[in-house]
Amino acid sequence: MLAVIATAEFKLKYTGSVLGYAWSVLKPLALFTLLYLVFGRVFNLNELSPYYAVSLLVGIVLYSFFADATMLGLISIVTRDSLIRKIAFPRIIITTSVTLTAGMTLLINITVVGAFLAYKQITPQLDWLLIPLLLVELYAFTLGVSLILAALFVRLRDLQQVWELALQLFFYASPILYPIGFLPPWAQKLAFLNPFTQVMQDIRALLFYPDVASNRITAAGAFGGLGRVVPIAIAIGTLVVGYVYFRRQEPWFAERA
Amino acid sequence: MTVGRGVAVEVAGVGKTFLLPHGHRTTFKEYFLHPFHRTAYERQQALSDITFDIAEGEFFGIVGPNGSGKSTLLKVLAGIYRQDAGTVRVNGVLSPFIELGVGFNMELTARDNILINGTLLGLTRRQINDRFDEIVAFGELERFVDQKLKNFSSGMQVRLAYSVAIQVDFDILLLDEVLAVGDQEFQKRCFETLAEIRRAGKTIVFVSHDLGAIKEHCDRAMLLLNGSIQAMGDPEDVLAHYDALMHRDAVGPI
Numbered sequence: 192m193l194a195v196i197a198t199a200e201f202k203l204k205y206t207g208s209v210l211g212y213a214w215s216v217l218k219p220l221a222l223f224t225l226l227y228l229v230f231g232r233v234f235n236l237n238e239l240s241p242y243y244a245v246s247l248l249v250g251i252v253l254y255s256f257f258a259d260a261t262m263l264g265l266i267s268i269v270t271r272d273s274l275i276r277k278i279a280f281p282r283i284i285i286t287t288s289v290t291l292t293a294g295m296t297l298l299i300n301i302t303v304v305g306a307f308l309a310y311k312q313i314t315p316q317l318d319w320l321l322i323p324l325l326l327v328e329l330y331a332f333t334l335g336v337s338l339i340l341a342a343l344f345v346r347l348r349d350l351q352q353v354w355e356l357a358l359q360l361f362f363y364a365s366p367i368l369y370p371i372g373f374l375p376p377w378a379q380k381l382a383f384l385n386p387f388t389q390v391m392q393d394i395r396a397l398l399f400y401p402d403v404a405s406n407r408i409t410a411a412g413a414f415g416g417l418g419r420v421v422p423i424a425i426a427i428g429t430l431v432v433g434y435v436y437f438r439r440q441e442p443w444f445a446e447r448a
Numbered sequence: 449m450t451v452g453r454g455v456a457v458e459v460a461g462v463g464k465t466f467l468l469p470h471g472h473r474t475t476f477k478e479y480f481l482h483p484f485h486r487t488a489y490e491r492q493q494a495l496s497d498i499t500f501d502i503a504e505g506e507f508f509g510i511v512g513p514n515g516s517g518k519s520t521l522l523k524v525l526a527g528i529y530r531q532d533a534g535t536v537r538v539n540g541v542l543s544p545f546i547e548l549g550v551g552f553n554m555e556l557t558a559r560d561n562i563l564i565n566g567t568l569l570g571l572t573r574r575q576i577n578d579r580f581d582e583i584v585a586f587g588e589l590e591r592f593v594d595q596k597l598k599n600f601s602s603g604m605q606v607r608l609a610y611s612v613a614i615q616v617d618f619d620i621l622l623l624d625e626v627l628a629v630g631d632q633e634f635q636k637r638c639f640e641t642l643a644e645i646r647r648a649g650k651t652i653v654f655v656s657h658d659l660g661a662i663k664e665h666c667d668r669a670m671l672l673l674n675g676s677i678q679a680m681g682d683p684e685d686v687l688a689h690y691d692a693l694m695h696r697d698a699v700g701p702i
Contacts, residue, residue, distance in 0.1 A: 192567050192568075194573075195563055195564060195567045195573065196564065196567070199553070199556060199560060199563075199564050202556065202560065203553065203555055203556065274550060274551055274568075275528070276523070276528060276546075277528070277544075277546040277547045277550045278526070278528070278544060278546065278550045278551075278568055278569070279526050279527035279528045279544070280568060280570075442529075442530035443530065445523070445528045445529055446466060446529060
C-alpha cells in the first residue's frame with residue numbers, strides 16, 4: 192500500500208511538466224550553482240578546500256530531502272481530508288508515503304553526487320558502506336519530524352508558514368555552505384545535537400577522506416567517546432515521539448482535517 | 449433476529465458529539481492573544497445512545513431525513529470517526545463505500561487509478577493484477593485503460609469505480625447513497641450484484657433516501673431522527689412510521 196501510494200505521488204509530482212523527473216535533479220543543482228558562485232567564488236570559501244564544491248552539493252542534496260519531505264509531510268493529512276473522511280486505513284501510510292516520495296528524489300540526486308565524485312577522481316572506500324545506514328538514520332529523523340508536523344498542522348494552520356521560516360533558519364544554522372570548522376567548539380557541539388548535521392558530517396568525512404581535518408569534524412570528534420550516540424538517540428527519539436503523537440491524534444483527523 | 453446466525457455488527461450505547469467551534473482557533477495569533485481563553489464551541493450531538501445488532505447475512509436499511517446522523521453512524525461503523533461513548537463490534541472484514549472511487553486522481557491513467565483505489569479498498573497488488581482484466585471488462589473500459597481519468601466521462605468514472613469496488617473481499621458492506629449517482633441501467637446492475645452478494649451470505653448495511661429500494665431489498669430497517677433511533681424492525685412498519693413523522697412535521701407541531 193505504501194509503495195503504491197508513494198509511486199503515485201512521485202508520478203503526480205511532475206505530471207504535465209515538460210522536464211518531468213529532471214526537475215528533481217535540476218532544483219538542487221540550481222541552488223547549488225547559485226550558492227557555489229556566491230560563497231565559493233565571491234567569498235572564496237573555495238580556496239579552503241579542493242572539496243568545497245562537492246561537499247556543498249552533498250549538503251544541499253541532503254537538505255533538499257529534509258526540507259521537501261517535511262514540507263510534504265506537514266500538509267499530507269490536511270490536503271487529503273476528502274480521502275480521510277471516506278475510508279479508514281492507517282493514516283500514517285499517507286505521511287510515510289510522501290516522505291518516501293522525497294526519498295526517491297534523494298536517490299536520484301545521489302547519482303548526481305556520484306558523478307561529481309567520479310569527476311573529482313575520489314576512489315570509493317570500503318567504509319562507504321556505512322553511508323546507507325546514515326541515510327536510514329536521516330530518514331528516521333525526517334519521518335519523525337514529518338509525523339509531528341502532520342498531526343500538529345491539523346490543529347494549527349499557521350504551522351506551514353512557521354515551518355517554511357524554520358527551514359530557512361535550519362539551512363543557515365547547519366554547516367551546509369560554510370565548513371563546520373568555522374564554528375567555535377561549543378557551537379559545533381550545539382550543531383551536532385541536530386541529527387541532520389551529524390549525518391551530513393559523517394557522510395562528508397567518509398566521502399572526502401583526504402580533505403583538511405577541520406572539514407572532517409564529526410559528532411564523534413566533537414563529543415568524544417560515547418557522546419557520538421547523542422544525535423543518533425535524538426533521531427530515534429524524534430521518530431518515537433512522532434509516531435506516538437501521530438497515533439494519539441489519528442482518531443480525530445477525519446473530523447478536524 | 450434470525451436464530452442460528454452470528455452477529456455481524458454490534459452497536460451498544462454509541463454517542464458522538466461534534467464540537468463546532470465559533471471561529472475556530474487554529475492560528476498562533478489566537479493562541480497567543482488569548483492563551484487561556486477557551487474557544488466557544490457549539491456542541492452538536494450527532495448520535496446519542498444508539499444500540500442495535502445486525503445479523504450475519506442481513507440486508508439492513510437505515511433511513512432518516514438529512515442531518516439525522518445516518519452518515520455519521522456509518523462513519524463510526526467504518527472506523528473513520530471515533531465515537532465518544534459506547535462500543536462498536538464488527539465481526540468480519542468491513543468494506544465501506546461511503547463514496548465510489550476513493551483516491552481517484554484525474555491526472556493519472558485508469559490503470560494507475562485501479563491500483564490506487566483497489567489498494568485503498570484493501571486489495572493487494574497481486575489481487576489487483578490477477579483481477580485487472582475482469583475489472584476492465586466489467587466496466588467495458590478496455591479501450592481507455594491507459595488514458596488519464598480526466599478524459600473519462602462521469603459515467604465512465606462511476607463504472608470504473610464500481611468495477612473495482614465489487615472486487616473487494618468483504619463480509620460486511622456499508623453503502624451510503626453511492627448507488628444514487630448512476631443511470632437506471634447502472635442501478636439495475638448494482639442491485640443485481642447486491643443480490644449476488646446477499647446470496648453469498650454477506651451482510652449489507654444500506655443507507656438511502658430511496659424508500660422503494662429499502663422496502664424492496666431490506667430484511668430490517670432503522671429510522672434515525674436527530675441522532676436517535678426512532679423505529680426499528682420490519683421495513684414496512686419503519687417506513688410507515690417515517691411517513692407519519694414527516695407528515696406530522698409537514699402539518700406542523702400541534
